[in-house]
Structures are given as structure tokens and as C-alpha cells.
Amino acid sequence: VPVSPFSLIIFGGAGDLSRRKLFPTLFNAFSSGEFPQTFSIAAYGRQELDDGQFRSLVRQSIEEECPDHRADDLDSFLSRLYFLYGHFEKAEGYDRLATLIESFPDAEQLLYYLAVPEASYETIINQIAASSLPTEAGRVKIIIEKPFGKDLSGARRLNILVASAFREEQIFRMDHYLGKETVQNISFFRFANGIFEPIWNRNGIDSVQITVGEDIGIGHRGGFYERTGAIRDIFQNHLLQLLALVAMEPPTDFHAERVRDEKIKVLRSLRPVSVDEVADCSVVGQYAAGSIAGKKVPGYREEDRVDSASVVPTFFAAKVYIDSWRWAGVPFYLRTGKRFPVKGTEIILQFKQPPLKLFRDDCNPLEPSFLRIVIQPEEMIDLHIGVKYPEAANMLYPVDLRFSYRETFGTRAIPPYRRLILDAMRGDASLFVRQDDVEASWSFTDPFVSYWESRDSIPFYPAGTWGPGEAHDLIEREGRHWIEPL
Ligand code: BG6
Numbered sequence: 001v002p003v004s005p006f007s008l009i010i011f012g013g014a015g016d017l018s019r020r021k022l023f024p025t026l027f028n029a030f031s032s033g034e035f036p037q038t039f040s041i042a043a044y045g046r047q048e049l050d051d052g053q054f055r056s057l058v059r060q061s062i063e064e065e066c067p068d069h070r071a072d073d074l075d076s077f078l079s080r081l082y083f084l085y086g087h088f089e090k091a092e093g094y095d096r097l098a099t100l101i102e103s104f105p106d107a108e109q110l111l112y113y114l115a116v117p118e119a120s121y122e123t124i125i126n127q128i129a130a131s132s133l134p135t136e137a138g139r140v141k142i143i144i145e146k147p148f149g150k151d152l153s154g155a156r157r158l159n160i161l162v163a164s165a166f167r168e169e170q171i172f173r174m175d176h177y178l179g180k181e182t183v184q185n186i187s188f189f190r191f192a193n194g195i196f197e198p199i200w201n202r203n204g205i206d207s208v209q210i211t212v213g214e215d216i217g218i219g220h221r222g223g224f225y226e227r228t229g230a231i232r233d234i235f236q237n238h239l240l241q242l243l244a245l246v247a248m249e250p251p252t253d254f255h256a257e258r259v260r261d262e263k264i265k266v267l268r269s270l271r272p273v274s275v276d277e278v279a280d281c282s283v284v285g286q287y288a289a290g291s292i293a294g295k296k297v298p299g300y301r302e303e304d305r306v307d308s309a310s311v312v313p314t315f316f317a318a319k320v321y322i323d324s325w326r327w328a329g330v331p332f333y334l335r336t337g338k339r340f341p342v343k344g345t346e347i348i349l350q351f352k353q354p355p356l357k358l359f360r361d362d363c364n365p366l367e368p369s370f371l372r373i374v375i376q377p378e379e380m381i382d383l384h385i386g387v388k389y390p391e392a393a394n395m396l397y398p399v400d401l402r403f404s405y406r407e408t409f410g411t412r413a414i415p416p417y418r419r420l421i422l423d424a425m426r427g428d429a430s431l432f433v434r435q436d437d438v439e440a441s442w443s444f445t446d447p448f449v450s451y452w453e454s455r456d457s458i459p460f461y462p463a464g465t466w467g468p469g470e471a472h473d474l475i476e477r478e479g480r481h482w483i484e485p486l
Contacts, residue, residue: 003425004108005038007101011124012116013043014054014083016220022115023058024065025417031066031073034422040104042082044097054083088116088123094131101133110134111424113143117224118150122161129165143172143424146237147228148433151449152442159435172424173433177238179416179423181405182379184431186245186347187259189373189381196371197250199351201326206368206480208332209348210242213340213485215292217463218314222305230284230316231452234336236445240267241433242375243332246347247322256430260437267440271321278451283459283470285315287339290463297339297463311458314338317471318448333475335482339463344485345375359386359396367398367483374486379405379413382486 008026010018029035043054055078062074084100086093101110112128114121121144134140142162149155162171177183190196199205212234218225225233244263251258273281288299301308317335321327350370367384374380381403386396405413423431459468466484475482 001426001428003034003036003422005036005106006109006111006425007039007104007107008041008111008113009097009101010041010043010113010115011088012045012114012120013041014045014047014049014057015115018043018115019057019061020065021417022113024062025415025421027062027066027069027074027077028415029418029422030077031069038105038107040080040082040107042084042097042100042104044084044086044093046085046087047083048085049083051082055079055081088120088127091127091131094127094133098132098134108139109425110140111143112141113421114145118147121158125158125161125165135165135170137167137170140166141170141172141424141427142166143174143421146173146175146433147232148173148237148438149442150227150232152439152446155438155442159439163435168435169427169429171435172420172429173435173438174420174424175237175241175433176416176420177241177375178431178433179418179420180375180379181413181419182373182375182381183242183245185379185381186242186373187254191250200349202328202330204351205330206350206352207330208243208246209350209483210239210246210332210334210346211348211482211485212238212242212336212345213343213466214338215340215343217287217297217339218300218303218306220304222303225314226306226310226312229312229449229452230314230336230338231445231449235316235318235334235448236441237433239334239336240441240444242345242347243320243322243334244437246349247324247327247332249326254430256428256432259430260434264434264437264440266322266324267437267444269322269324269327270440270444271323272444273318273320273447275447275451278448281320281474282316282318282448282452283468283474284313284452284455285337285461285468285471286310286312286458287314287337287463288460290339290465292339292341292464299460299463300338311456313452313458315461315467315471316448316452317467317474319474320444331478333480333482335467335471337461337467339461340466340485341464342485343377346483346485347373347375348483349373350480350483359394370483372400372483372486378486380486 149158244266247266248262251262286300300314315337320332348370369385372382382400384400387399389395389397461468
């Protein structure tokens, strides 16, 4: 579906995230021919820049991030960029923005993109609603990045506020995990191959593990992370979205609303955990100094703009249950952490053991077979099974049957931001998060946040390890163990 002529307004458009991620992504989409002839992009922000200075900044970022670009493409892209200096809380800037938009060539759609810290969302939406900026359905859309709210009540307040200015079909709440190719492949894999679906339930699956792990620390985002922590930053959104896709029922079709209807059923079936139960089924941790790939790295408390006595978690693991017919009794172990030994986001579906153990596995202890869906860094799907070891009479050997995205398609997957921005421009909301979805996931997450925020100490794990010992106890006391990312 071609993208119709557009004007895109990026609040916070000269910020670090926009310059490093958003503009290179937009440029990529443009240079791959996915943009229409007519488009204009205006950034609104607090930096005192004129169009020329802003274009030079963006030129610099694109030159760094896209070294293979064609010079005439870049010039042509930059010529459609504008910058408007203004404060988020001052009405006059929004009226100037409305005048600027009117001067743009005719566009069939207008998109607002909030690339600002979550704390500024309410101010900006209020100001848009109060100004002369257009908001009408059918033509205007708004893209809002995660985190959507800080807790359930914040998410509800924000939902009510956005709904006062925009209809649900105009709102695109972004969780970039949903734009990753392998995440979308979960549904294709499940529903296009008859072989797995009959065992994709409590009869065939012993347990599920989902890991969102990173080797990086919090970098220059200390201020943001101190207010957020791993539970809000990753668990409430990326982890619960992955869980919903793995566990949902087949939708009647792949229309946005049908898929979102199925995901919300999963989130609503999560067995609620009360504040009193949190410590029994979850674990937090914070990285201390250590080393990764032979390089020494500081602990979280030594990072820039982090309190030296901070108890903010950089690791979180939880065991949760989905009380549905399909999943009754199957534990889902979810974990996320910064400063793991490697970057790796994986979903493991561990199959039930056969009813009898006929083979010797003492020389080469065999893990139960499992399906490994590797979301990143290398998109893959592995079926981990046991085969007979050559010659040995009765010995098993673990092997992987592998699909590799790169080997099969000879290319890397399209970056998720590009996919999502283009989808929003085409009006396809399938890969965006709906209002009820956000509220259901916050409602499940809130007790975890409340309990762990009320503690005044936190277990540490050295950078370059898989989290604190408590995380291993969480799963090992049930006779299972974490299967580490590849
Ligand atoms: C973001 C989090 O949503 O996801 C970051 O705010 C995290 O803390 C990032 O680093 C991870 O994204 P990806 O795509 O690199 O796994």
C-alpha cells in the first residue's frame, strides 16, 4: 500500500533519540522509495536552531548512521526538513506550528510524533488540543512511544487525555518490539504450520521462558532509568507483548482489531499477583561492576546521573501463569536484564518429556527438547532435539534444526522503527498497542513495581553475568533452569 502525501511533526525532533534513530530511519525509508513525492517533516523543540542549522545536524547523523547513502538522496531529503523553536508548555509555539503546517504543500495526512520523555506527553497533547493545530479523524494521526504512562492510573489518565483530542483509530502507541520481523514471525510460525499448534498448549508444553537481555548498561540514560527501572522499561511492554503473541489464540484473520482482541484476552487472563505475593514469584537485581567480553565496565550506581545508593532494578525475573484453558498450569518465566554477557532476546517453549526414559543420558545429560525463537541479535528459530550418538549403543546427543533469517533471505530484517512508522502512515494499526492492552498490562505490572519500589536494598550481580543468584533459585526450585541465549 503506497504511503499518501504527508506532513510529519516531530516533537523533540532535535533530541538525541530523533537524531540517532528517527531521522536515519526516515531517510532510509525515503531512499528506498517508500515515501511519496510530496512530504514535509517539521521538528519542534527547545533548541534555538534555524532550518539550516537543523538540516546540518540531521545531515551529520545520517552520514554517521547510513555511510552508504547517495548524496543527492540526502540533499533531497534534507530539503523537506524544517525546524521550529518552541517550548512544549507555551501555547504560542503551537500556533506558529499550525501556520508552518499550512505553508506545506498539500498533504493527505498529518502525523504528530512524540519523541520526548514520557513526562512531557500530557503537556504536549493538552497544547495540541487547545491550539489551532488540526486533529480531525481521517487525516490526522498521533504516534506515541512507550512507556505509555508510569503506572495504571497514569496510563488511564493519559488514555483519557489522548481520547479527548483523538479517536482510538488515530492513536498509534508504539512498542518497537512489535515491529521486529521475528516477533511478527511468531504468528506466522504458529498459525501457518499445522505441526506445532496441536502441542502449543498445556498438553505439549512444560514451560515457557522469555528473555530480553542486553549486554549494554544504561549508558547516558541515567536520569530516565532512575525514574523507570527494568520492570517499567521492559517487563510491562516488550516482555508482556511477547508473552501475548506466544500465548494468544488464533485470530479469525490478521486484521488489526482481531489480533489485538486475542492479545488482550491473554493479558486479562494473567493470574493477578498481589503485592504480598510478589516476592514469591519475582526477583530484582542491579548490575555491579564487572567485565563484558574482556572489558571492565562500571556498576549501575557509578553511572552518570544515577544515585550512588540507588536501588533501581536493572534486572527483573518473574514466574507468571495464564489462567486460560490452553495454558492452565504452565509456568511462564520472564526475565530481562542489562549487562548480561551477551545481547539476546529469545523465547523458549520447553516440551514435555516423553512418558518413559528409555535412553541413557548420563554421559551427555540431555535437556528436554525445546523450540527456541531468537528475536535478536540473529533472527532464528531452532528446534532443539536429541539424536542418537554415533556408534554408542544407547546415548543421546543434542542438536538444533535451524532456520536462520539471514541465511535464508540473504539479508537482515527491516529495522522495526521503519516498519512501524510506515505502517502508521498507511493507517495500519496491527503492530501498535491498543488502549485496553496498555491498561491490562499496567494493571498486572503495578503490584510488582509497588512492592520492589518499597524495598531499600537490592541484590547485585556482576556485569557480565545472567543476573543475581535469586533468579536461578526462582526457576531451579521447580526442577528447571534458565536456557541462556545463544
Ligand atoms: C527500549 C528500552 O524500549 O528498548 C531500552 O527503553 C532498551 O532500555 C531497548 O535498551 C532495547 O531495544 P532493542 O531493540 O535493542 O532490544
